[in-house]
Amino acid sequence: MTSAATISDVAIMAGVSIKTVSRVVNREPNVSEKTRDRVAQAITQLRYKPSLAARGLAGGRSFLIGLLYGNASDSFLGELQRGILRTCRERHYGLALFPVMQQAPDMQADVLGWIGSTQPDGIILSPPLSDDTALVDALLESGVKFISVSSAGTGRGPAVHIDEAAAAQQMTRHLIGAGHRRLGFVKGPADHVCSCLRYEGFCAALSAAGIPFDDSFIARGDFHFSSGVEAAKQLLSGPNRPTAIFASNDDMASGVMHVAYQKGLTIPGDLAVAGFDDTPVSRQLWPGLSTVKQPIQLIGQTATERLLTDISGAKNENSDNGTEPKHRLAEREILPFELMLRASTKG
Amino acid sequence: MTSAATISDVAIMAGVSIKTVSRVVNREPNVSEKTRDRVAQAITQLRYKPSLAARGLAGGRSFLIGLLYGNASDSFLGELQRGILRTCRERHYGLALFPVMQQAPDMQADVLGWIGSTQPDGIILSPPLSDDTALVDALLESGVKFISVSSAGTGRGPAVHIDEAAAAQQMTRHLIGAGHRRLGFVKGPADHVCSCLRYEGFCAALSAAGIPFDDSFIARGDFHFSSGVEAAKQLLSGPNRPTAIFASNDDMASGVMHVAYQKGLTIPGDLAVAGFDDTPVSRQLWPGLSTVKQPIQLIGQTATERLLTDISGAKNENSDNGTEPKHRLAEREILPFELMLRASTKG
DNA sequence: ATGGTTATTGACAGCGCTGTCAATGCCGGT
DNA sequence: ACCGGCATTGACAGCGCTGTCAATAACCAT
Known part of the structure; x- marks a missing residue:
């Protein structure tokens, strides 16, 4: 096994700069058809896979969604994970789990610490965590994007659930x-x-x-x-x-x-x-x-989609007039049971 | 919310070099008590959390374990995840999920691609994937460390299971x-x-x-x-x-x-x-x-421990004489039912 | 042909951390 | 006082990628 190909290998093989390869990988505009094809071919040949860690470090995003959960039932979590992962896979995102021990006294610090080091781009909060006012407030304050699933929650923050x-x-x-x-x-x-x-x-x-x-x-x-x-x-x-x-x-x-x-x-x-x-x-x-x-898979899917949309929305939110109202997530989405x-x- | 503290913030606050902070964080030897304390205090005050992405990129390890699974039952996966996560948390490792669609024709490429970009330090293979000879061979060849759980598997590679x-x-x-x-x-x-x-x-x-x-x-x-x-x-x-x-x-x-x-x-x-x-x-x-x-949680825990031990073993495997036999994982571990x-x- | 666009590309700095290696300080022994 | 040896510390160069910005090429209307 030879060590994995890096972006510069691809660049050399395609005869372009590293940056251009990056453009192709990220589907950015302003790359000519020819170049794009040449790079794409090099990528396939070398079996190049961009490193999440490097992309994360450089780009300021981790391409990771965090799933926080308490002691919910296995079947619930299983379904939820299936739904989440379906969307994650489409969007080339990974899922990292964090089981929260609700009874632990330093639970909040635990969670925030995990978020701090893992730096997920968004968080999905499954019940009963979504009902934990203190936790939700801490998340709100920390500025991480999150969404609650399958719970009306405490009314703070966005959520996807049934009636x-x-x-x-x-x-x-x-x-x-x-x-x-x-x-x-x-x-x-x-x-x-x-x-x-x-x-x-x-x-x-x-x-x-x-x-x-x-x-x-x-x-x-x-x-x-x-x-x-x-x-x-x-x-x-x-x-x-x-x-x-x-x-x-x-x-x-x-x-x-x-x-x-x-x-x-x-x-x-x-x-x-x-x-x-x-x-x-x-x-x-x-x-x-x-x-x-409850359409749990669908809930997971929907929540993930909203989260990812919100994330990429925020990414392109640097210039322009700050006059238009901030594009917050519509607060809640009710799915049929x-x-x-x-x-x-x-x- | 102020943006998270970085290692250099800590270094400045403690009045030491970045590298020394890194030493403290990684529990490396040869740091005086005094310095260690001072750094530790700065870390707590600033709520510093090392970035996984950066550590991964620089150190060549991701601090992530990957769990590959097919369509096993929710309760099995739930238990397994609990076991794995218990060990992961102790060792400050994260868990990333990858559900394998076994019927997909390009399944192997999918898996290897995911491994390539996520770069988990180790992989846990849950049944029935552990029985998939082609997949196991591909993993073996790719050089990723992995271990099968709850399955005698095909006899290749290490495993933890019952009789x-x-x-x-x-x-x-x-x-x-x-x-x-x-x-x-x-x-x-x-x-x-x-x-x-x-x-x-x-x-x-x-x-x-x-x-x-x-x-x-x-x-x-x-x-x-x-x-x-x-x-x-x-x-x-x-x-x-x-x-x-x-x-x-x-x-x-x-x-x-x-x-x-x-x-x-x-x-x-x-x-x-x-x-x-x-x-x-x-x-x-x-x-x-x-x-x-089956003691599924225990199986998950045990497998994770072995995997992590193997990983950190391999990390310090650079110098010394190459004469002593490579420290491979004992192939299988049988747990009681x-x-x-x-x-x-x-x- | 000329200036003004816009599309395409690359050089370069750095993300936050770790590995390497060299520098410093401190010990005991002679 | 002098030196080898070890404990402690930091300077520095990247890890593989992305964002910025400048450079070049290609095109248009005049």
Whole structure:
């Protein structure tokens, strides 16, 4: 293996200056067809690949997007990464991961330190980090470009997400439409904005249908399977149990189903169960779990596109009149969700 | 937000040369206590973070590990990433992802191109890529350091994994021990080395127990849920159906359970089911799925450690006598697995 | 042909850091 | 006092690329 070709190798081979090669690589204008072809050919022959590090250092950009995430579920992160990477690949950007340990006291310093040394051109903030006001403020102040995905967040900074409340409301309406009047709900963790919104949607549907709100039908979970188990035990313990339970995510819903089976209840006969997220498990459970599908890949893709657009926008933002209003990202983009109705709610 | 501090800011503040700051940052020897302290203090005050790009360019290393993966399951990748990132963070390394599209014709060029521009200091190869002889050969030839995880691979290059065959054999023995004599098996895709090994383990246990091999009890899947469904339909169609089915992974096992329910079979009463991987779904299914747990995080951690050790080893490999044998990575490291026995196999 | 454009190209400085090597200071031994 | 030897430090030249700006070529209308 010979060491990789550098830009000057290409320049020599094509008989042009280094700068011209750079122009071709970066698709800059003002290079004649002939030269461009000659350079392109040299590039292919030498298998030249520009060094990200050098481009970054010289050009002041790293060609890296950073993904910050807390302890979200694997399937969520997997989908999100797929979406992000699709756009990244198109635009010749790389993705660097940074798992944030939210409980750590110096979490913010950690994050800012990582950003400082990695110098990603933009950051994608996945829930529940997007709900962390202090972190978002720190990012805002640091001047890094960022965007939140799948979370309405704290209202600061741009975001791409679905209308969680509407989705929850629609699913609840579906349950009500199936004849249920005693509806249980398993909330998510209080510090997730989305779990509040889902709860709001649930409540809105109840009141729209004129169903009185019953506090004993509400349990709190933390989005994990085991908390769904606990919640279900609580909800299904009394004599006057709900006939349907809507859990704020699929993992907790599967916990609910677990308990139902243990108690000998049939699904959906004795108990209808609905979840949220359309994780793979919702299809694999028996019976299939009705749930809300977020277009997570699309969210990731969209967020990345906006971020990259914003980045290259900022790059060419040096001269001209400063009079025209700064081209900030449109603050939020709402994507459509989809109800996945499966056997767990169909009598 | 003022622009980030550079090394020369620190040097000025501490009243030393740039090089000395560099020494402190890199923990090089031969810096007096006093100087070191003074520099350290300046670093903290200025919140100085060395730029990866610059370090990479100047030092010839990128401080980046690349993770190449095909279409593995989210939970597998999630766990793996967690393990890798744990070590990365300790060693101040970053992780860059590269999803390989295996079906693409120019896949190898893609990968090599990415490596060329990103210039990761090392590469982790996750299955099923580690089984791709052509790719592994290309990497070997390119001279990048790499290590395969969770796969015995093609025998070329270092790897960290469990003894898949032994694990499958042990699980099979467990089923036999529970009294089963008609054992079904759902194979994985043929091009995954691990699915072959799992199958071998299954066969080994059968013959060790003197159970005749019945070809009609063997079905082929592709590690996805739906293929488990198909396989189960096939295996459970005849009159003389197996009393236990061992699927080569959890997703297919959950497909098997799905079909069993559809046919009105009880688990484990009418049919015992076992899987492989201990994905979250194995706990969330009803009844809980017996499965084999690989210590995936540990595998990721271990692989990363070896890779980084190898990298820094190679860095100091310039002078000295070339007589002592090259310090190659010990080729493979076998980690222990664990049988997770749950209700799906317990009568 | 002449001046005025505009399209095309390259020389050069530097991005923030590390490796090399030379310079300095300090020690003990004679 | 003198020298070898080692610990400590800094000057300097790049790493591979991009931005700036000046130089040249090519073109147009007059």
